[in-house]
Amino acid sequence: MNKKLSLSSSLLVSIASVLLFASLFFPWWGMQFIAPQYPEGLDIIVYPNKLEGQIEIINGLNHYIGMKEFSEKNFPELNYLPYIIGGLALLVLGAGWWRRWKGLAATALLYAVGGVLGVYDIHRWLKDFGTNLDPKAPIKIDPFIPPIYGENQIANFITHSYFSTGSFLLGASFLLILWVLWKERKRC
Amino acid sequence: MKKWIPVLSGVTAGFLAATVFFADFNVGTKTAAVDPAVKSNAEKVYVPFGEKDEYYLFASGGHSGQMFIYGVPSMRHIRTVPVFSHDSATGYGWDEHTKELMGGYTWGDLHHPAFSETNGDYDGKWMFATDVGNSRAAVMGLDSFTVRDIIEVPNTSGPHCAAFVTDNTEYIFLPTRFAVPLGSEYASLDEYSEKYRGVMSAVSFDEQTEKLNVAWQVALPPWSYDLSDAGKGISKDWAVLTTYNTEEATTNLEINASQADRDYIVLFNWKELEKMVADGQFDEVNGQKIIFPEKHKGSIYLIPVAKSPHGVDVTPDGKRFIASGKLAPAMTIFSFEKAFAAIENKEFAGERNGIPVLNYESVMEREVNPENALGPLHTQFDDKGMAYTTMFISSEVVKWDPNTGETLDRVAVQYSPGHSVAAEGDTVSPDGKYLIALNKIAKDSYLSVGPSHPESMQLIDISGKMEVIQSAPVNPEPHYAQMIKADKINTFTVYPKDENRPNSVWKQEDTRIERIGDEVHVYGIAMRSKFIFDAKSERPDVIEVNEGDNVVLHLTNIDLDQDITHGFAINMYNLNIEVQPGQTNTLRFKADKAGTYPLYCTNFCSALHQEMTGYLLVKPKK
Numbered sequence: 001m002n003k004k005l006s007l008s009s010s011l012l013v014s015i016a017s018v019l020l021f022a023s024l025f026f027p028w029w030g031m032q033f034i035a036p037q038y039p040e041g042l043d044i045i046v047y048p049n050k051l052e053g054q055i056e057i058i059n060g061l062n063h064y065i066g067m068k069e070f071s072e073k074n075f076p077e078l079n080y081l082p083y084i085i086g087g088l089a090l091l092v093l094g095a096g097w098w099r100r101w102k103g104l105a106a107t108a109l110l111y112a113v114g115g116v117l118g119v120y121d122i123h124r125w126l127k128d129f130g131t132n133l134d135p136k137a138p139i140k141i142d143p144f145i146p147p148i149y150g151e152n153q154i155a156n157f158i159t160h161s162y163f164s165t166g167s168f169l170l171g172a173s174f175l176l177i178l179w180v181l182w183k184e185r186k187r188c
Numbered sequence: 189m190k191k192w193i194p195v196l197s198g199v200t201a202g203f204l205a206a207t208v209f210f211a212d213f214n215v216g217t218k219t220a221a222v223d224p225a226v227k228s229n230a231e232k233v234y235v236p237f238g239e240k241d242e243y244y245l246f247a248s249g250g251h252s253g254q255m256f257i258y259g260v261p262s263m264r265h266i267r268t269v270p271v272f273s274h275d276s277a278t279g280y281g282w283d284e285h286t287k288e289l290m291g292g293y294t295w296g297d298l299h300h301p302a303f304s305e306t307n308g309d310y311d312g313k314w315m316f317a318t319d320v321g322n323s324r325a326a327v328m329g330l331d332s333f334t335v336r337d338i339i340e341v342p343n344t345s346g347p348h349c350a351a352f353v354t355d356n357t358e359y360i361f362l363p364t365r366f367a368v369p370l371g372s373e374y375a376s377l378d379e380y381s382e383k384y385r386g387v388m389s390a391v392s393f394d395e396q397t398e399k400l401n402v403a404w405q406v407a408l409p410p411w412s413y414d415l416s417d418a419g420k421g422i423s424k425d426w427a428v429l430t431t432y433n434t435e436e437a438t439t440n441l442e443i444n445a446s447q448a449d450r451d452y453i454v455l456f457n458w459k460e461l462e463k464m465v466a467d468g469q470f471d472e473v474n475g476q477k478i479i480f481p482e483k484h485k486g487s488i489y490l491i492p493v494a495k496s497p498h499g500v501d502v503t504p505d506g507k508r509f510i511a512s513g514k515l516a517p518a519m520t521i522f523s524f525e526k527a528f529a530a531i532e533n534k535e536f537a538g539e540r541n542g543i544p545v546l547n548y549e550s551v552m553e554r555e556v557n558p559e560n561a562l563g564p565l566h567t568q569f570d571d572k573g574m575a576y577t578t579m580f581i582s583s584e585v586v587k588w589d590p591n592t593g594e595t596l597d598r599v600a601v602q603y604s605p606g607h608s609v610a611a612e613g614d615t616v617s618p619d620g621k622y623l624i625a626l627n628k629i630a631k632d633s634y635l636s637v638g639p640s641h642p643e644s645m646q647l648i649d650i651s652g653k654m655e656v657i658q659s660a661p662v663n664p665e666p667h668y669a670q671m672i673k674a675d676k677i678n679t680f681t682v683y684p685k686d687e688n689r690p691n692s693v694w695k696q697e698d699t700r701i702e703r704i705g706d707e708v709h710v711y712g713i714a715m716r717s718k719f720i721f722d723a724k725s726e727r728p729d730v731i732e733v734n735e736g737d738n739v740v741l742h743l744t745n746i747d748l749d750q751d752i753t754h755g756f757a758i759n760m761y762n763l764n765i766e767v768q769p770g771q772t773n774t775l776r777f778k779a780d781k782a783g784t785y786p787l788y789c790t791n792f793c794s795a796l797h798q799e800m801t802g803y804l805l806v807k808p809k810k
């Protein structure tokens with residue numbers, strides 16, 4: 001029962017590792033704000049290591065509702081997230097080469113826990129930004145939690161939250177591992 | 189016999205009535221079916237919301253000192269760009285930078301805008317203009333439609349005959365309208381012929397430093413210089429200008445400068461003049477290198493032309509130039525090739541003021557005299573090389589063929605056109621399509637505003653039979669204009685955030701007020717919807733100084749968002765500046781009035797714009 005994963009499975013796991021590593025270079029998550037004055041939309045685009053988009057403009061507008069400023073230094077995760085993901089990618093690669101089902105399963109579990117934590121982290125920030133509003137802000141709105149995925153209305157803005165290329169690569173990579181685990185469940 | 193008359197007339201009347209009431213008169217028009225490709229004039233000038241005009245029109249604002257920007261074909265006024273005059277709408281003339289540009293003057297007489305060129309075609313980068321009122325030249329950057337530099341041109345007075353730009357913007361030439369002694373020094377008018385000069389200046393422009401510079405000058409005879417054009421193609425090293433008052437009259441020019449039958453076109457080779465300067469063939473006067481043509485011969489020639497000419501225009505192929513006397517009925521087509529040959533063969537009719545005069549006959553190619561057309565002023569060209577000349581006295585634009593002299597078309601305008609401008613009509617490749625007549629009189633054309641009538645610009649479709657298709661009133665004074673394809677201009681919308689920019693502040697917590705002796709430096713920000721001058725202060729939007737202090741306010745608009753312009757004005761201090769998104773602007777003033785003065789944002793910026801205020805408190809001296 002302690003046979004090794006097949007060579008093709010090992011190769012698939014390696015691909016999963018590459019996908020995970022590649023996701024570092026793509027945006028993972030984003031939010032677009034659309035208002036009558038901004039038909040072209042304002043963007044916050046989140047990479048594992050940086051923020052992009054019209055952050056300063058969004059901050060300028062958010063001060064009216066008393067929201068804290070988005071900035072890279074407010075998100076310490078952006079400093080170490082690339083290492084975690086890079087490390088995980090190496091772990092997956094290692095599991096692929098080691099070719100032990102249990103090892104791969106353990107990695108997948110770690111992977112899943114990391115993913116859940118990541119989603120929870122985004123949620124935690126959204127909650128923090130949306131509920132800790134300055135009570136003296138000129139525009140009073142009820143505290144709110146923007147959704148991690150989907151549409152929401154804040155004042156004159158409609159927001160669209162979405163997952164992007166990086167998360168898709170991550171998802172594909174995870175599914176690939178699950179597929180290998182499933183395929184090899186009998187053999188090993 | 190007579191019985192059938194009532195019968196017949198009854199039948200006829202009945203038939204007529206039936207025809208009138210029941211006949212389908214559309215039959216006739218149906219046969220001449222409306223071609224859907226033929227647009228009505230209203231459709232030709234209508235630019236639906238969401239679409240943009242095809243051309244920018246830059247119209248000189250004459251003594252308004254400003255430049256008017258229009259869209260063509262809609263003829264919608266898009267913007268007034270202040271150049272030589274204060275403009276409170278944009279704060280131009282109050283902040284340190286624009287105050288310095290204006291050099292203490294409060295107005296100017298803006299004439300003859302000219303685009304920068306690359307290989308004889310507009311490149312959409314810069315726009316030059318001159319100030320006849322105070323002898324200056326200006327350059328506007330077309331990335332933001334703002335003036336970058338203004339220089340005073342010494343030894344000269346009233347560069348009206350300008351600006352004209354050479355093939356690759358090597359020089360902007362500024363020949364002058366009024367002759368004065370060099371340096372505008374005092375000299376009796378009895379010594380006019382000896383001591384006065386009509387100086388032409390070659391101004392160069394450095395794109396990197398965005399600075400204008402008088403490279404050298406030519407001390408032309410004491411005549412008046414009116415209009416000019418640079419050569420193209422085979423004539424690209426050359427340029428032509430018209431001159432009047434070669435009589436050298438010193439009073440009542442209306443009579444005295446209209447005596448001689450002929451005045452001159454000045455033809456010069458600027459490449460050779462440039463070389464003369466390099467070879468040291470010049471005198472240094474008031475810090476300028478001046479070529480005296482009578483001392484350093486060659487490169488400048490005179491060609492007789494019908495008296496008191498206005499325009500002189502080079503054809504797009506650069507082979508000919510066209511000029512005419514303002515009061516003469518006919519235009520003359522001159523040939524560059526013939527002029528070059530005459531110069532080569534030293535075929536001169538003599539000299540005037542030390543400058544060789546070419547024979548009219550040996551340079552002239554043809555005289556053109558459209559029937560009853562009077563007062564030819566200025567010529568533009570279309571994509572087929574056809575010429576369009578404004579007729580000031582007979583109030584019309586005449587289209588004619590420079591190759592044959594044949595009149596092709598004419599259209600009446602309202603009234604008295606001075607210049608006209610065709611789409612890219614003075615480049616090596618005119619676009620055709622549109623021509624605008626810049627009319628001097630507009631009585632009865634628009635709703636009355638009292639005795640001062642707006643002047644007018646009329647848009648003429650020249651793609652087929654010439655037709656006036658739109659008319660737009662304009663502030664004084666549209667003198668000359670340039671029309672450029674809209675896609676040649678690339679503007680930016682927000683100043684880049686430059687953390688190293690001197691005196692800029694980008695974070696609220698970095699704002700501060702520093703005192704050095706009696707100078708108070710404020711490093712503040714403007715953002716939707718507040719001013720912050722000193723974040724650590726109890727009231728960050730208040731500037732408190734002592735009576736007599738010099739206040740230097742550096743204000744950065746940290747809203748990096750398109751369209752969020754902030755203004756800054758202080759009540760009763762006669763101050764108003766503007767800060768564009770991402771821009772830092774500096775205002776310097778003496779707090780010489782003690783008291784309490786509200787300050788506020790003048791440019792509507794946001795829902796809480798009305799709250800964007802603060803105070804300047806000036807503590808009285810004890």
Ligand SMILES: [Cu+2]
Pocket residue numbers: 715716717753754755789790791792793794797800
């Ligand atoms: Cu404002």
